[in-house]
Amino acid sequence: MSVIAMDTATDVLALAVADEDGRLMSSLVEFLPRAHSRLLQPSLGHLLAGARMNIHDVKLCVTGVGPGSYTGVRIAVAAAKAIGHACGIPIVSVPTVDGMAMALACAEGQRFGAFMALIDARRDRAFGCWYRLEDGRLRAQCEPTVQALADWFAIADRERASIVASGRRLGDSAEAQGVRVRSWNEIAPMMPTALVRLGLSGSYERFEGERVHDLAPLYVLPTEAEAKLGAKGEGGE
Amino acid sequence: MNILAIETSCDETSAAVVADGARVLGQVTASQMEIHRQFGGVVPEVASRRHVEAITRVVDTALGQAGLGFSDLAAIAVTMGPGLLGALLVGVAAAKAYSLATGLPMIGVHHIAGHVAAAMLEEPDRPAVRPPFLCLVASGGHTELYEVDASFRFKRLGGTRDDAAGEAYDKVARLLGLAYPGGPEVDRLARQGDPARFSFPRGLLDDPSLDFSFSGMKTAVLVALDKIKRQGQDVPVEDVCASFQAAVIEVLVEKTRRAARVTGHRTVVVAGGVAANRGLRAAMRAMADEEGLQVHFPSPGLCTDNAAMIAAAAYARAREGRFDTLELGAYADLTLDEWQSGRYPAE
């Protein structure tokens, strides 16, 4: 039996083929923004071949479900749903920020501690979440949300959390404020390992059988159009 | 040969299984019409979100209707462009993953080739058309005349220089404050109005080319409405619709007549969303009778975006053994020439 894992919600495409104990058999991390759509399926094919595996040996599909780039996140989710459907295997959905935080912990070789994962949301805000790692188990300490960078940094300072941040601007702001963050591009090589570990941890929602069709990406916000419509409705127009 | 096709270029999430490019064994289209009606048009991000929610369920239901499994299929086809990029990417990502998971070959299909291929599907009251034929494609995004040869290759004879016919319908519907989508509403109201009440310009009608222009018609409607309102009169909505529709139809019909005379084709296919327009159907039939032509319209349900038409277009490629790789991309802009040659544009 083997496990595949994928995430396309950031500028990084992360893919893994692992055995049932979560040991990587082959993996790939690419920094080719906007090329995820082109590369995901052929790369997965190459990884399976490299691990001397057939797609029919795969018994579980782990996918990052964002939030992240709107278009990007849908590429892995649509692909995972199709693979789950055609192969009749379950899908485990892992929030991309959880994967980022776990990748940071792996990169730092930690089994305990506080970790924070942030994705640039423009205008000095970031989407993110912070976690405690307890004997290798990741526990979110808040709902993933968007808030001001200053607020995230205040939490990190209070909790002595290590931070991984996606987005160059975010890294620059952190540096200007004297906050140490690890860049996502530098940590991302651990994402395949992190996705597989989290996917096999039993802590995430599993979509199986008919439920494969229900899997959907996580979004930070409703679309602008829907938000406006909602506001209108509440205004009693 | 059974082909499973997926179409997500705009606001319909559609999957179909078609046998030999002609017989629709199963088709499901999850329409987002009601959602986008609230916004007065298609919102790309909303459309993409709905596609990813619905994508595998429509495939599962289409296969269920056909009574087939993945092992009964010969290929997987998907619309690769043109269309809304985010929307196309959902269909392409799913189709490529189905291909990887099943080992079935992939076929990327041009959306307009699909609209044309809709005429090649068998329907209860209409024989399937086989190329070669002359084809008018008229939709919200396109107004073009093509020659289609026996191996389903396209040669463009002319097309719109500005707005598409369907786009002009939607813009005029908006000027008149009609509900979205406006095209069918204009068609309905036109039947109750006087087509001679207003004389709107027939763009490029006297031009010897096979090109179209619809932006002038829309402007003329705007000017006429302003005048009526300045005079404090009520807008005769039905008459405006009838007069506008008469202008659009005359140009579409006369350019098609000219194309048939120039090329010598005796079979004409009218495809795309505007081909569902009743006024256009009647006028085309009358012209075809005068000229001794055979004219074919897919049924209205197959004129709008659907996956069966994509499977029909893919069949011609599958027969020639022309397949795409798992690197297949999605393209917001893609010409028929680029698609036919396999020289897809750089992203």
Ligand SMILES: [Zn+2]
């Ligand atoms: Zn269309």
